[in-house]
Amino acid sequence: MLPWKKESARLHPLVYLRGVLFHIGIFTFVVLLFVSLFVNLSNLSGRLAFSPFLGLGLIAGVTALVARFTDRNLRALSRPDDYISLVLVTLVLLSGLTFVLNITSRTVFWGFVSILCLYLPWSKIPHVAYFFFSRTVFGVMFGRRGVLPAAKTELRN
Numbered sequence: 001m002l003p004w005k006k007e008s009a010r011l012h013p014l015v016y017l018r019g020v021l022f023h024i025g026i027f028t029f030v031v032l033l034f035v036s037l038f039v040n041l042s043n044l045s046g047r048l049a050f051s052p053f054l055g056l057g058l059i060a061g062v063t064a065l066v067a068r069f070t071d072r073n074l075r076a077l078s079r080p081d082d083y084i085s086l087v088l089v090t091l092v093l094l095s096g097l098t099f100v101l102n103i104t105s106r107t108v109f110w111g112f113v114s115i116l117c118l119y120l121p122w123s124k125i126p127h128v129a130y131f132f133f134s135r136t137v138f139g140v141m142f143g144r145r146g147v148l149p150a151a152k153t154e155l156r157n
Contacts, residue, residue, distance in 0.1 A: 095113075
């Protein structure tokens, strides 16, 4: 999964960076979600700590959405769930950003989170829950059995 080892990341570094920023924004949203459950975020300086990451994630999400509509290859690969998931997550990032900037209330933020949670079971979004587990299992099952090319350090042993 190292970027310099993945052909897609190596050949398209800006697209890879967009994905990284989008996922950092999503991670920040999840942290904000749990923090807002237990902590009163009325302190503006505490809220502002979330804003750069949510903002970058929002920009990355909007850019990804524009790319899905304008790039004919992406359009051909995209299914309705791709658009719906991307729009919902981008709206949640927007609502999170407006919440931490004190433009909208926590109720608006939680409203968008609720809509996303209702759609979650029927979407591709749950990959966040099983991505790392599946990559670990894949590496353990296939990487050490000689199915995949061995790493250079393993060849020396």
